[in-house]
Each structure stands twice: as C-alpha cells, then as structure tokens.
Amino acid sequence: MTKGLRKGLTSYGDAGFSLFHRKAFIKALGYSDDALDRPIVGVTNTYSDYNPCHGNVPDLIESVKRGVLLAGCLPMVFPTISIHESFAHPTSMFLRNLMAMDTEEMIRAQAMDAVVVIGGCDKTLPAQVMAAASVDLPVVVLQTGPMTVGNHRGEVLGACTDCRRLWAQYRAGMIDEAEIDLISSRLVPTVGTCGVMGTASTMACLVEALGLAVPMSATAPATHADRRRIAETSGKRAAEMAICGSPRPSDLITEASVRNAMTVLQAIGGSTNGLIHLTAMAGRAGVKLDIDAFDRLGREIPVLLNLKPSGTHYMEHFHSAGGLPALMRELNSFLDLDALSVSGGTIGDAIAKAESAQEQDVIRSLAAPLKKVGAIAVLRGNLAPNTAVIKQSAASPDLMRHTGRAVVFESVEETTLRIDSPDLDVNADDVLVLRNAGPKGAPGMPEAGYLPIPMKLARQGVKDMVRISDARMSGTAFGTIVLHITPEAAVGGPLAVVQTGDRIMLDVEARRIELLIDDAEMQSRLAAWKDLPPQREKATRGYAKLFEDCVLQADRGCDFNFLLRELDSRTDS
Secondary structure, three states: OOOOOOOOOOOOOHHHHHHHHHHHHHHHOOHHHHHHHOOOEEEOOOOOOOHHHHHHHHHHHHHHHHHHHHOOOEEEEOOOOOOHHHHOOOOHHHHHHHHHHHHHHHHEEEEEEEEEEEEEEHHHHHHHHHHHHHOOOEEEEOOOOOOOEEOOOOEEEEHHHHHHHHHHHHHOOOOHHHHHHHHHOOOOOOOOOOOOHHHHHHHHHHHHHHOOOOOOOOOOOOHHHHHHHHHHHHHHHHHHHHHHHOOHHHHHHOOHHHHHHHHHHHHHHOHHHHHHHHHHHHHHHHOOOHHHHHHHHHHOOEEEEOOOOOEEOOOHHHOOOOOHHHHHHHHHHHOOOEEEEOOOOOOOHHHHHOOOOOOOOOOOOOOOEEEOOOOOOEEEEEEEEEEEEEEEEHHHHHHHHHEEEEEEOOOOHHHHHOOOOOOOOOOOOEEEEEEOOOOOOOOOOOOOOOOOOOHHHOOOOOOEEEEEEEEOOOOOOOOOEEEEEEEOHHHHOOOHOOOOOOOEEEEEOOOEEEOOOOHHHHHHHHHHHHOOOOOOOOOOHHHHHHHHHHEEHHHHHHHHHOOOOOOOOOOOO
C-alpha cells in the first residue's frame, strides 16, 4: 500500500515524473527529504472570519501538528468550506452537503494517510463525518469546543437558548432596546460553539459516542488548555492510525455505535437536528438508522443531563462533571461497550476511565433523572405518514396532548409578514402551522420551526403554543414544536392541504399527529393539490439545482440520493 507523497499521484502518464514533480514543488516550502518520506496526516483548516465558532481553529491546528510530529508523521494543513449558522444564506443546512462534498473530494485528491477534521458550528461536524465515511480514510474528529458562559445583571447567560428567551422578552415589551443591545454584547463572551445542548454540542457528543473523537473532546471549552491538549492527542492518534491504517470510519460507524449514539442523543436532551445528521452520517457508512428503535429508546432512557434548553446548566459545567464518558457510565446497561474508538480501545475503556465529580447536579442518575423520558419522540399520523419529531424534553407538559384550530402560514416569508399583525386571527389554544419550509420547499429546511409567539399573545403573557412544520428548529430552542414532517408540503405531503380552521390533534404519549378530517376529505384535497400544485420558483443552475434535484427528505437525513453508501461504487485509492 502506498503512503505519504506517493499516494494518489497526479496523472501525467508517468508515475515517476508525477512523484518527482510533486516533491520538487513541495520543497519550495522548505521541507526536507526526511519529512517528505513520512506518512502524512491531513488537517482541515475551517477557520473563517465569518465563523466565530471556529475562532480557535488556528490554535488547534498548531496543537494537532505538534501531536502529529511527536508521533513521527508529517502534518499537512488544507482549507475546506466553513459554515456558520448565523452567516449562511438561505440556511446552513442548505450548505451542509456542499461542505461534505468539498471535504470528501479534498481528502481524496490530496496525499494523506489519515486526516484530522476540525469543526464545531452545527453543520460542519456532520458534513465532515459524512465526507470521512465516504472516503473511509482513518479520521479523528476534533471539535472546536463550546464557548464559556456570559453574565448580565448577575444572571449566567449562554448562547443561544438565552438569546431566544431574552429576545422573546424583548418582543413582549419586557426588555427595552437599550437593554437588548447590551445583552447582545454579553451573550457570546468567547469563541466556540453554543454553550448549551444545541445542535453543535449535540453533534460534538454524538461523534464522541460514535468513537470518532477522543474521550472528553465533546465538552472541553474552546478557550481552555484542555482543548489544546485534546487537539495534541488527536494529532498523535491520527499519526498512529496513519502508520497502521486503522481504524477506519467503516470500523467505527456500525449498527452498534449508531445505537450507542442514539442512546446518548436521548439521554443528553439533544437537538432534533442530531437525528437528521446521525441518519446522514450512518447512511454514508451504509448503516440504516432504525427510527422505531430510536423512539423506543426515548421511552426507555430518560434525560440525564441537566443542561439548557431541557435543564439549567451549560457545557462547561458538563465538562467539569466528567464529560460524556461520565454520562455514558450511567448508561452502561444500554450501550455496546465493545464498540471501537479512535482512542485505541473501546467505548467501554473510555467509560471505565471517566472521572467522578462529587456534589454536582449536571449528570443525573437513572434513578433520579432530569426527565422521565428521552429527549425526542417520533410521531406519525395522517399529517406525517413517514415521520415527524418533537423535542419532548423541552416542551410544555400541559401541551403534550392538545387539540386546537390550525392557523396556517404558507411560507417563512409569509410568517414574517403576518405573525405580529394585530389583525391576525389567533388564540393561545390554536396550532400554528408553517409549511413549504422543508428541504425542497424553502429550500434548505431552515430553522424556522421555532415560530415566534404572535406578538399580541406574547404581550398577554403566552409563552408557548403548539407549532408544527416541515422545517427544523435550532437545538438551542424550546417549546411544544413538531418538526421534520415528512413528506414535506412542497412535494405534496399532507401538510400541504391543511386549511386554517381545521382541527389538529397532538398526542405525544400516543406518538400521533393528526389532521381531524376523514380519509375521503384528505384524499380529495391531496388529489386537488396534485392536479394543480402551487407554483414555486425552482433553481435552474449550479449547486441550488443539484440540491433541488437530489436532496432526500428529513427521515433520510437530507443527504443527496447519489451519495449514500449503497450507491457509491468508488473505493479509496
């Protein structure tokens, strides 16, 4: 097997010349023959001025390079796309697959024997794991880590659950403009990902649970020395894997490890986005995520992690309490402890070394959980023939079984225009319905499912309502919100034919979401929609057209149909 610079030579019709040519040019950077004869560890550079979640990437790269060199290999840094949730139009989810493709092709195209992918903000980690699984080159995932907490008037704050809570207070007239401006400068005090159990933290935990990252890497704050030491360890392990050629993602992303990740997702109060991304990552490895098994885990496994938005603490407190290994120790009886880890042993080995922090309220026991059931419930019914999901751990208990009148919004844009109108016909018992916000309809499935409480109700003190959509919701958000309805409205799913005034029933315990009309009426409406579907503007060129033509529904991870493992005939060269 070829290694180092000899791997994946550029095609000039003369392999000897290709290597000579490559070495001649790389020596312009001052490399010696000794360095160039060693196995190579690629290191992704996802730093961007548009991405504060990755603000520590330059420091992490230096620590990774140190680890690689200590283990006798050559680190080679290369850039890839970088995505930040707040700086991606129309939505970061629209760009996740593009980043996955870019990262995959750059790993394939360039000589490396292993790779360290560095990511943090929501969609970067899943994109990188999707890429790594497709290439199946030894990989270590290095998370950028969460930011530390901020403070305002004696109150601990963390992005972005507190962003949403305080913005809701501003909308309700409880906070004035001067104070909300002051709060905006205190919510995000350091670089790093959101300090709550949002999507970024969820994905950081899931990649560690899958065995793709070294122990404790999910929780160490971005600015702490621990994060740099973890980066050095990640570089060292990647170098060792470059030398021996294993383990590869196909050894790590298995039915057993995916089940472990599903278990963790339920126990940490994780983001609903985590389910989409885990489905996509598993799909790239040829593993089908069992959605019914995931829902059963939600009935068996309680939420053990007392973090916002389901609880009260923040990621840095989770790290101090022993991090993910300490939480997984509480889940021992549910886990496959023989699943492999990039750390060189098994998940069971990592758990056995977990610290035991005394007098802490962050990681609960199975005997005294934060919530009696898991984070996410999977719903079905005539509104969601395939599936829908709800983050039950962050929902209002009194709304978990509810019937109300539908108030329909045709699009994200219409919601923006109408939601705060004083003339909006809406009451607190109604069900807000957003459609045409799915993968194809928006496009890109924006985090618009967290529909704001209509201003006139917010000013009456209403803090939650049942809201349903084919969109996503930020993992930092909270409320009784049904998401990921599939099929989406834009492809003729039943959500497309809901009318304002219809009655909708939600029963989370029964796992049902139903439009209360008879079957004949439902079929009549669907037939009429199919005969005359609403016109929507479709992309005609570039990546947007590729997305429109090839993106799958939420229950299949929103990946592109031609990138799933069973359709990928290429092998690593």
